[in-house]
Amino acid sequence: MVAFLARSLASLAVTFVMVMTLVFVAMEALPGDAAMLRSGIDASAAATDAARRELGLDAPVIVRYAQWWGDLVRGDLGDSFRERRPVTTILVERLPVTGALALAAFSLSVVLGLGLGFLAGMTPGSRFDRGVLGYTTIGLALPEFWFGFVLLLVFAIAWPVLPLIGLPDGGGAGAWLRHLTLPAITLAIPRAAQLARLTRATVLEHRQADWVRTVRAKGGPASLEFRHVAANASPGLFAPIALEAGGLLTGTIVVEQVFGLPGVGAMLIGAIGARDVPVVQGATVLAVLVYVAMNLLADVALAAGDPRAREA
Amino acid sequence: MQWGLALATLVLFFTIVGPWLVPHDPLEPDYRALYAAPSFMHLLGTDGLGRDVFARTLAGGRVSLVIALTATCVTALLGTLAGLVAAQLGGRWDAALVRIFDALLAFPGFLLVLLVVAALGGGTVQTILALGVAGTPLYFRLVRGFARTARDLDHVQAARAIGAGPLRTSLRHVLPTFLGPLTVQLATTAAGFLLVEASLSYLGLGVSLPTPTWGNVLQDARALLMRQPWAALGPGLALGMSTLSLQLIADGIRDALDPKRNGTW
């Protein structure tokens, strides 16, 4: 297991270097000029040159690449072109919003997905099963922002019980909860659907296993069958759940836009538009770290459950 | 499966023939009919330039479907090719390819598309490229896995034994063993790409206006959400029907390949 972990970590490190290089190259390739954006539409050529020097954009690419890695290793993500503050500060400021949203959406999709999938799997062909089928079909057929529209329309406009925009200006946990409800549901809809499908399939598979049939044939109580299936189906679902968690961060990009939430995703979109390279890099570092960590977790979970997986 | 094919036929019919059936040009503004409500003339009303939303939805389907389907082909072609090569060559080449694609796979897919589109600029070709690149690692992993299993199959070994070259072995003997599962994945990927295209356009990073795509028409509808909720309905429905049909087809093929799975979804 230790050797497996070491191997995974080493390969992840290589992955990380490649990915970050890719980000650097992508940002270099971006058309548009951060110095011009920085100095503004009416700025003179001298002012734009001054801005270019200030942003450190006058150095050759290779020097900037080396510098960037040097800073990154020291935990310094550089200063935002636009905000003139350290990217780490900005990330720390925005992470709570995205984190809270992701956590709420994650809990919701796990509870909903496992619950619906399990119950549907235990009662195949029932009306409930067909209802879940309907939900998962629709939930996976439309982009999440469209569900955001519908939720806004219903719960914030037609029947205004929840706020239109994402961020409370104070008001404590209660206000936060109210403001995060619609975004979290939006984010959870396709994810819970995905998980419900997977759970149902896994449950069905295990119900067909010999020993479960034995329990059923012997007339054991339904709760016993329930317990057996749940206990055996759960480990297999752990990896997909971990992967789901890793991907949540990118899901927040669109949802934050729909609800006007000032999180990491909104920051990334704004930074792409403004050619704020350090911020895009910072957001990517964060997303990749989370994603990679969750991948690792999934690998470990798989390996723990199945020794054969450690070989690959 | 039948439902899937029927839906797909319906969607294709409307996107291919539809634009000729609607008496409006999706790009032609009508300054006397801005923000019109649905009527017999304009089934889904008009947008802020007086353009017929129904006509734009139909025309948008063409672009969206072309993007999603082309990008699926691109990604499948690249991924399959790389996967077959890796499986065939083995050794150091295989290891290097695995490393590269694992790195790409460790990149959150949507973020990758976002960055590539940002770097290349918005547009049909750019979007296809971005989607194609982002999907490749998955196909690589899939095909390489399949191909490695197929290598050990009797008839593949036999083909090699009688002197078939690596190219011939790969294409004639290895590839057919997993064409079925690959097709399932193709349908799923196409559905996913349709959704990603819509999200990209929603973020203002996809195909640029005035070209209608489902994403662009939905993005327009966003601004009118409170006044004209129906404007979001049409393209949403069309998009949903397309992804749904692709999913049903994928499920159908999967069932056909694996009779044990019958009755599950």
Place this chain on the structure above:
Amino acid sequence: MNHVVRSALAALLATSLSIGVAQDLVMATSAQPDMLDPHGTSATSAFQSTKSIYDTLVEVGRDGTIQPLLATSWSISDDGTVWTFDLAEATFHDGTPFDADDAIASLNRLRDADVSPKAEEFTAIREIEAVDARTLRVMLDQPTPALLASLASGWGAMLPSEKIAANHDFANEPIGTGAFMFDEWVRDGYLRLTANPDYFKGAPSIDSVTLRFVTDSAVQVQGLLSGDFHVIGGVATADLATIANRDDVTLVQEPSGTVLVTSINNRRPYLDDARVRQALNLAVDAQTVLDVAYGGGTMTGSFMEPGNPWLPSDVEPYGYDPERARALLDEAGVPDDWTLDMALPQPYEVHVQAGQIVQDMLADVGVNVEIRVVEWGVWLGEVYRGDRDFDLTVIGHTGKLDPTGRLGGYGDPDATYVGWDDPTSVSLLSEAAAEPDQTARAALYGEVLHRLHDTTPFIYFGASNRSHAHRANVEGFWMTPLLDSYDFRSVTVQ
């Protein structure tokens, strides 16, 4: 006795007025500042907020004229090169008093091109000195009548000299003498300011202002109607009717200083022919463009908004005449399959709309237009500056207090993005910039504006209306003419 009764009454009134919560004004606006250091930015969205935090020496009044603020009065020497300002007694938010040293430090910071993108506007300044703590003297190399406009603009803000010397981070922690003090800024969320009880022109009547950044205009309107927002900074064309029909909200439409145009790249083949550019003007129904894309407005025939005193009254809009447009295009020998490349700035939905209308109208006279929507950074770097890679683009030129701001560089083919080549205008403009006599100056600018009409580098639309809306119980909110800054100083909420 009298005194006791009065203070008791005052106390009673005060308590009865402050029943309930502190009065917070919430305004929704789409554009967020890039920073709160007024010397480091040139973004209108930044000056809209910094207006409340910082004061300038002079400011623009509601009638558009320049009024005293931190400078209570000023005088200009006969040769126009020595300006003397008498300074008001005011206090910065950090408690230090405002005096001539602060004004000197602020102006010097503005002149530093490494700090300020506006440094060029202050190059005529030779020396600045403090006559005494309350008197500032500015010496110029040559008469510069436009300087007063620069001082009244958002970037002319006065900052505390001690903090400037200490390299304070004004971008994130602004300190000024303004009516409101910085409290908190959550990016993409909100900016909160609290009332400055010691404001030198009297404390504002509301306790705080929260500017919420809401990019979606539909959400802004919904929030206004539901009462979540007191004021919204922009109203989309589609919402004008909804808001105008409601009793509990008030729609305010004022003329704006922004001149909306389709800019023509005068360097390109056929577009270098004035007849072709005139034809394009005649082919576009400017009023329809204004109505459909910009929610209404007034047409103009030159590069200045209608109603601006510098615009000669005999400059008329081109008018819509596709017949004559076709004839002129034929005369210029424009080929049948002529196709133009139109670059549109992505973040500005209205310009993208307008561009699509122009595309449609030009098609009617046989000119094909291919639209390319580009991001703002690309637009700035490749259209407005850099390679100037475009045939047509649609943009608004924001209001300027002085015509130099608007017209500077026009006529010199390399100085502006449209590449309009008119040496006569160049010499007229440089003459006007140093002309202290207002009438003579007006005549010079009038001549340039005539030339900008005749051999036009633009397709002129006109100026749109500037719309904002507020709850009916909100009074005293206004936006600075031409600069579009928000003024909350006299706002009351009933």
